[in-house]
Amino acid sequence: MAFLDLSPMLGASGSVRLPGSKSISNRVLLLAALAEGRTEIRDLLSSDDVERMLEALQALGVRWERKGETLDYVVDGVGGPFPVKTGDLFLGNAGTAFRPLTAALALSGGEYRLSGVPRMHERPIGDLVEALRQLGADIDCTANEGFPPLHIRPAAIRPGGVVKVRGDVSSQFLTALLMALPLTGVQTTVEVIGELISKPYIAITLELMARFGVKVERQDWASFVVPGGARYRSPGTVFVEGDASSASYFLAAGAIGGGPVRVEGVGRGSIQGDVRFAEALEQLGARIGMGENWIEAAAPASGTLKAFDLDLNHIPDAAMTLAVAALFADGPCRLRNIASWRVKETDRIAAMAIELRKVGAEVEEGADYLRVTPPVRLLPAAIDTYDDHRMAMCFSLVSLGGCRVRINDPKCVNKTFPGYFDAFATVAQPVPVIAIDGPSASGKGTVAERVAAALGWQVLDSGSLYRIVALAAMRAGVALDDEAGVAAVAAALPARFETGRVLLGDDDVTTDIRSEACSSGASRVAVLPAVREALLGRQRDYRSAPGLVADGRDMGSVVFPDAGLKIFLTASVEARAGRRYKQLIEKGLPANMQSLLDDLRERDARDAARPVAPLMKLPDAALLDTTELDVEGAVAFVLDLVRDRGLAAG
Ligand SMILES: Nc1ncnc2c1ncn2[C@@H]1O[C@H](COP(=O)(O)OP(=O)(O)O)[C@@H](O)[C@H]1O
Numbered sequence: 071m072a073f074l075d076l077s078p079m080l081g082a083s084g085s086v087r088l089p090g091s092k093s094i095s096n097r098v099l100l101l102a103a104l105a106e107g108r109t110e111i112r113d114l115l116s117s118d119d120v121e122r123m124l125e126a127l128q129a130l131g132v133r134w135e136r137k138g139e140t141l142d143y144v145v146d147g148v149g150g151p152f153p154v155k156t157g158d159l160f161l162g163n164a165g166t167a168f169r170p171l172t173a174a175l176a177l178s179g180g181e182y183r184l185s186g187v188p189r190m191h192e193r194p195i196g197d198l199v200e201a202l203r204q205l206g207a208d209i210d211c212t213a214n215e216g217f218p219p220l221h222i223r224p225a226a227i228r229p230g231g232v233v234k235v236r237g238d239v240s241s242q243f244l245t246a247l248l249m250a251l252p253l254t255g256v257q258t259t260v261e262v263i264g265e266l267i268s269k270p271y272i273a274i275t276l277e278l279m280a281r282f283g284v285k286v287e288r289q290d291w292a293s294f295v296v297p298g299g300a301r302y303r304s305p306g307t308v309f310v311e312g313d314a315s316s317a318s319y320f321l322a323a324g325a326i327g328g329g330p331v332r333v334e335g336v337g338r339g340s341i342q343g344d345v346r347f348a349e350a351l352e353q354l355g356a357r358i359g360m361g362e363n364w365i366e367a368a369a370p371a372s373g374t375l376k377a378f379d380l381d382l383n384h385i386p387d388a389a390m391t392l393a394v395a396a397l398f399a400d401g402p403c404r405l406r407n408i409a410s411w412r413v414k415e416t417d418r419i420a421a422m423a424i425e426l427r428k429v430g431a432e433v434e435e436g437a438d439y440l441r442v443t444p445p446v447r448l449l450p451a452a453i454d455t456y457d458d459h460r461m462a463m464c465f466s467l468v469s470l471g472g473c474r475v476r477i478n479d480p481k482c483v484n485k486t487f488p489g490y491f492d493a494f495a496t497v498a499q500p501v502p503v504i505a506i507d508g509p510s511a512s513g514k515g516t517v518a519e520r521v522a523a524a525l526g527w528q529v530l531d532s533g534s535l536y537r538i539v540a541l542a543a544m545r546a547g548v549a550l551d552d553e554a555g556v557a558a559v560a561a562a563l564p565a566r567f568e569t570g571r572v573l574l575g576d577d578d579v580t581t582d583i584r585s586e587a588c589s590s591g592a593s594r595v596a597v598l599p600a601v602r603e604a605l606l607g608r609q610r611d612y613r614s615a616p617g618l619v620a621d622g623r624d625m626g627s628v629v630f631p632d633a634g635l636k637i638f639l640t641a642s643v644e645a646r647a648g649r650r651y652k653q654l655i656e657k658g659l660p661a662n663m664q665s666l667l668d669d670l671r672e673r674d675a676r677d678a679a680r681p682v683a684p685l686m687k688l689p690d691a692a693l694l695d696t697t698e699l700d701v702e703g704a705v706a707f708v709l710d711l712v713r714d715r716g717l718a719a720g
């Protein structure tokens with residue numbers, strides 16, 4: 071399974087230009103297709119769901135063209151029902167394509183089959199089919215009644231009068247019906263049964279229909295009159311606003327990670343209901359700024375988000391972002407009136423509960439609510455995303471808690487936001503790492519410790535972990551070439567570092583691990599891939615604010631490939647043997663110059679030749695040869711580079 075590892079972040083600030091709104095993109099495409107005249111659409115969203123709509127329109131005889139490599143399209147409207155009267159349409163998991171096309175095709179007088187991915191076939195559409203049947207449409211649910219796939223046949227449509235549709239499962243049924251009804255040319259009233267959910271999405275529908283010349287008369291949110299003789303007419307050019315739901319991740323990043331983070335493409339003038347996510351964030355204490363076409367969020371003055379109890383029916387999609395923001399609140403939070411989550415790309419209430427628990431939260435799941443109690447400390451976890459773009463985007467925010475997080479199947483964001491993780495990387499600042507790799511006795515440990523002390527950062531002596539593993543394996547009687555056996559020792563290693571001391575269980579092994587037996591043992595267990603894998607997460611957990619200096623052989627290549635500074639520290643083998651000799655004698659340990667030289671040569675060869683994580687100078691590492699350089703000189707070299715790259719704050 072493909073995954074993306076996000077590093078622990080220090081914070082977030084900056085600015086992001088949002089991709090186009092999915093809701094607006096797919097509505098505008100359909101309206102432009104049904105309208106008379108040519109419509110120019112600017113800044114259309116480029117994503118899977120929009121692709122599905124474009125393919126379907128083409129198959130139905132609508133001519134459209136993309137202007138070069140831009141996000142601007144031209145659609146030649148067909149001025150009524152679709153001209154192609156038969157078709158077999160695959161619509162993936164795009165609800166914003168499936169529902170409106172179902173309604174428009176049911177009233178188009180042709181024979182069509184509509185299907186999608188397996189999850190699409192689990193998402194209800196019965197209420198819409200029922201409403202269309204009241205108009206005389208002939209629609210078959212070919213697998214299970216109430217669910218796609220669908221088979222539509224030509225039928226005598228009886229428009230006019232009153233059509234009833236349920237509004238409490240998905241507001242897309244009402245949207246679909248309203249957008250299709252002008253095809254009949256007859257005045258028809260739609261009455262909503264049950265409390266209409268997600269009203270702001272209906273507001274988008276009405277606003278866009280009006281721009282295409284059809285004004286629907288609304289009485290409360292209960293009944294809607296589509297006028298007779300109404301026809302869609304192209305308004306000429308339509309600009310697609312930035313996606314307000316996508317904005318929520320960046321605004322939350324600003325509120326959690328210090329900020330300010332600004333999103334451009336939505337603002338005060340937006341017709342999307344999800345801009346009200348900013349108000350919800352404000353209730354959590356975030357500081358919000360807003361202009362005509364931008365919104366900005368920063369952390370509360372107190373630094374911590376306030377616990378909340380909110381009815382989120384009006385912003386069902388952006389509300390998912392609040393479930394993850396709850397991890398950063400100062401107490402238990404409740405998200406209410408979110409039952410529609412259960413019929414989205416996945417059962418989002420269930421999925422959210424499972425994944426929030428993985429990072430340490432206590433979660434209570436109800437039919438239409440979630441209660442999230444934030445953990446004292448976030449736990450690193452691999453997050454499953456359920457083919458749901460919003461799950462993937464939401465959980466990227468965990469990294470802002472200074473906690474690494476793995477996102478499984480990160481490409482699912484392509485549904486609405488293919489460049490999401492790149493955009494996230496432009497506002498989130500990873501905890502900085504200096505990776506110092508090089509051969510034995512080149513001075514890595516000494517330099518790493520001094521640099522860390524100068525910066526006030528954490529330090530990781532990764533070699534000592536391999537040494538402790540070798541010692542623990544020898545003590546447990548596990549042969550050093552028994553890969554599974556040593557890996558098991560490594561995975562459960564009860565090792566701790568305490569001010570200058572190394573402890574294995576309750577034993578102080580500070581001196582023991584420096585013995586020649588442990589040095590050569592470490593070098594032997596370090597060639598075993600399963601051992602390296604077992605120590606990977608443990609090493610990455612040393613990365614915490616304000617920064618980390620890590621030394622070893624593969625700090626820059628494997629453990630922290632995104633390190634802001636990589637150093638390859640080396641010296642001639644004679645110089646290194648001389649240093650090691652002096653070091654051992656000073657510690658009162660036995661030492662022999664010739665055997666140290668032989669041993670270093672042998673270990674250099676083994677470290678460089680092993681197939682996993684071999685020792686080498688990476689192309690992006692700075693070379694530091696200390697054969698003729700003292701410790702102070704080496705430390706100054708590294709600190710100069712830190713300054714040049716602006717790696718340390720202040
Ligand atoms: N640039 C240097 N010049 C001289 N001696 C050094 C230098 N860097 C380190 N040393 C000494 O060499 C010895 C080995 O260094 P150490 O940090 O343990 O190496 P490593 O971690 O690379 O095995 C230490 O006693 C250290 O003081």
Ligand SMILES: Nc1ccn([C@H]2C[C@H](O)[C@@H](COP(=O)(O)OP(=O)(O)O)O2)c(=O)n1
Binds near residue numbers: 532534594621
């Ligand atoms: N990141 C690391 C660190 C050390 N190792 C191996 C290499 C060495 O043989 C042992 C011990 O490492 P350490 O840095 O303590 O060894 P030296 O003091 O340099 O001899 O572990 C590794 O493979 N990967």
